[in-house]
Amino acid sequence: MSQATQLVRSVAPSLARPIGRPLWTPGLYATASWAAAAIVTKALPDVIAFGSSDLFAVLVGVGAAAFAALAFASPRSGRFRETLDYYGPWFIAIGVWLTLWEFSTAKTGWLPKPFFSAPTGLLHVYVTEWQRLLICIGYSLRLWGLGFGLGAIVGYAAGVALGWSKPFAYWGMPILKLIGPVPATAWIPVTFYFFPTTFDASLFIVALASGIPVTILTASGVGSVNRAYYDVGLNLGAKPWYLISRIAIPAALLHTFVGLFMGLYYSFAVLVVAEILGSKYGLGWYIQFQTNYSGYANVYATIVIMAFLCAGLVQLLFFARKRLLGWQEGFI
Amino acid sequence: MASQTSALRAASAPAAQNVAIDIRGVSHSFNLRGSALAVLDSIDLSVAAGEFVALLGPSGCGKSTLLRLISGLDLPTEGSITADGAIIDSPDPSRVLVFQDPTLFPWTTVWKNAATGLSARGVLDEQRSRVDDALRLVGLNGFERAYPHQLSGGMAQRASLARALVNDPALLLLDEPLGKLDSLTRLTLQGELLSLWRDKRFTAILVTHDVEEAVLLSSRVIVLSERPAHIKAEFAVDLPYPRHRDNPVLVALRRQILGTLGHET
Numbered sequence: 001m002s003q004a005t006q007l008v009r010s011v012a013p014s015l016a017r018p019i020g021r022p023l024w025t026p027g028l029y030a031t032a033s034w035a036a037a038a039i040v041t042k043a044l045p046d047v048i049a050f051g052s053s054d055l056f057a058v059l060v061g062v063g064a065a066a067f068a069a070l071a072f073a074s075p076r077s078g079r080f081r082e083t084l085d086y087y088g089p090w091f092i093a094i095g096v097w098l099t100l101w102e103f104s105t106a107k108t109g110w111l112p113k114p115f116f117s118a119p120t121g122l123l124h125v126y127v128t129e130w131q132r133l134l135i136c137i138g139y140s141l142r143l144w145g146l147g148f149g150l151g152a153i154v155g156y157a158a159g160v161a162l163g164w165s166k167p168f169a170y171w172g173m174p175i176l177k178l179i180g181p182v183p184a185t186a187w188i189p190v191t192f193y194f195f196p197t198t199f200d201a202s203l204f205i206v207a208l209a210s211g212i213p214v215t216i217l218t219a220s221g222v223g224s225v226n227r228a229y230y231d232v233g234l235n236l237g238a239k240p241w242y243l244i245s246r247i248a249i250p251a252a253l254l255h256t257f258v259g260l261f262m263g264l265y266y267s268f269a270v271l272v273v274a275e276i277l278g279s280k281y282g283l284g285w286y287i288q289f290q291t292n293y294s295g296y297a298n299v300y301a302t303i304v305i306m307a308f309l310c311a312g313l314v315q316l317l318f319f320a321r322k323r324l325l326g327w328q329e330g331f332i
Numbered sequence: 333m334a335s336q337t338s339a340l341r342a343a344s345a346p347a348a349q350n351v352a353i354d355i356r357g358v359s360h361s362f363n364l365r366g367s368a369l370a371v372l373d374s375i376d377l378s379v380a381a382g383e384f385v386a387l388l389g390p391s392g393c394g395k396s397t398l399l400r401l402i403s404g405l406d407l408p409t410e411g412s413i414t415a416d417g418a419i420i421d422s423p424d425p426s427r428v429l430v431f432q433d434p435t436l437f438p439w440t441t442v443w444k445n446a447a448t449g450l451s452a453r454g455v456l457d458e459q460r461s462r463v464d465d466a467l468r469l470v471g472l473n474g475f476e477r478a479y480p481h482q483l484s485g486g487m488a489q490r491a492s493l494a495r496a497l498v499n500d501p502a503l504l505l506l507d508e509p510l511g512k513l514d515s516l517t518r519l520t521l522q523g524e525l526l527s528l529w530r531d532k533r534f535t536a537i538l539v540t541h542d543v544e545e546a547v548l549l550s551s552r553v554i555v556l557s558e559r560p561a562h563i564k565a566e567f568a569v570d571l572p573y574p575r576h577r578d579n580p581v582l583v584a585l586r587r588q589i590l591g592t593l594g595h596e597t
Contacts, residue, residue, distance in 0.1 A: 229435060236453075
């Protein structure tokens with residue numbers, strides 16, 4: 001070892017370290033904010049009891065410990081470290097949010113029951129109601145999956161037909177423009193007459209909510225395909241079905257995905273209403289049921305689940321789009 | 333006996349695949365908001381099988397329209413166009429248009445783009461090797477899996493040429509295929525186009541703005557007038573290939589053609 005290196009080591013040890021930031025500093029702040037949440041929960045007396053406060057304190061305490069461990073032991077560089085660095089401020093903010101939330105509800109009662117609930121209250125709902133909630137998630141996903149799938153398939157087929165065929169567009173477009181802006185839930189009275197079971201009626205409403213944006217966007221996508229592509233196809237001996245399936249449909253796929261994203265949000269929004277129609281289970285039904293009994297903690301807990309479900313499904317759709325539309329990357 | 337010899341000749345002839353085009357009294361007009369816009373005015377032109385003809389003319393004069401009519405994508409308002417005596421009334425993969433823009437399908441690979449004609453006719457499975465051959469011919473082997481947006485302008489135009497050549501066209505209709513390329517790529521592709529034509533002996537009709545390109549590649553230059561276009565002048569280019577740009581005969585011819593187009597030099 002050279003003298004210079006030794007000198008650096010003794011005078012300024014941080015300069016002698018390898019490149020990269022050894023300490024993940026935001027992790028320390030996150031540790032502090034999460035620990036504060038645990039301490040507030042555990043040390044201060046409850047003004048309003050929500051239950052499960054010990055479990056909550058343990059969970060956020062474990063979170064704080066995990067952040068402390070990551071702050072000291074995270075890799076100096078690489079993708080994992082980049083993710084930590086990116087989300088650092090969020091981790092800190094979540095700890096602060098939990099602390100303030102718990103303090104202003106359970107510990108002081110500034111935000112009173114039953115309109116507000118503490119984070120411990122939401123946790124308590126998950127602890128006590130998890131079986132029923134799981135069943136509700138299953139029912140909701142079944143209704144949503146079938147409805148969205150049906151809406152997407154029918155909407156897609158209708159969109160291609162409307163965008164491609166002049167007679168279809170002539171008769172279909174005015175109808176679509178008329179019923180498009182009508183909220184799917186407005187059809188509830190009619191659906192009761194037309195559908196044998198309430199499940200079918202709910203399915204129809206969810207399918208309608210997702211199908212209409214898919215139809216509109218696919219039709220506009222197919223209608224706006226560069227004519228030169230069709231000329232190429234025709235010139236090389238393509239028959240109409242080839243022009244539709246191999247040119248119009250892939251060319252319109254970007255539009256279709258915009259429609260699918262919109263349909264996903266709309267269908268989730270009507271899910272709550274669709275599940276009032278005589279369902280016995282489902283997240284929407286559960287929200288309605290608990291609202292009637294002022295079980296607002298349960299309502300909030302369910303809303304959190306729905307938010308995460310919807311975000312997860314959006315991520316899935318993004319993933320599918322990346323797979324199918326990889327060629328677009330050169331354009332965007 | 334006679335039929336036997338002709339059958340034998342047909343089998344042994346190296347791609348006797350070219351076609352004579354006969355354009356008789358063709359006029360064409362577009363319907364623009366109820367009024368007719370005449371673009372072509374009684375064009376008469378015969379292109380011999382295997383000939384390379386260049387069409388020159390002021391921009392917007394209807395050269396591209398004429399190519400579309402020959403391809404069969406559009407039908408002339410008046411007159412007739414025949415290929416070896418048969419009326420052209422619909423597009424056919426034996427007469428392939430190459431556009432100024434490569435118009436490759438951006439959602440699929442170079443290989444699949446080149447295979448468009450074969451897959452459109454449902455014969456891709458038997459003739460996959462033709463796609464590879466065509467891509468090799470235009471120097472794009474190694475880029476089969478690339479997407480169009482990953483190609484340079486010259487490569488994209490090569491891919492579009494490969495997409496045309498896969499179909500073994502008897503007639504290649506070139507609508508300013510090199511018009512948007514940089515000048516160096518353009519020179520290279522002019523050479524490649526010429527050697528492709530000399531090798532395959534298809535009939536070629538080239539629309540271009542570039543007088544030098546026209547005299548360098550074609551055996552006959554047709555000069556069209558302003559819209560509605562009629563044939564204004566015709567120049568035979570009686571020089572052996574390959575030609576050199578500085579050949580005094582070419583230079584003189586170029587000056588003469590530019591004069592016809594209204595550009596004295």
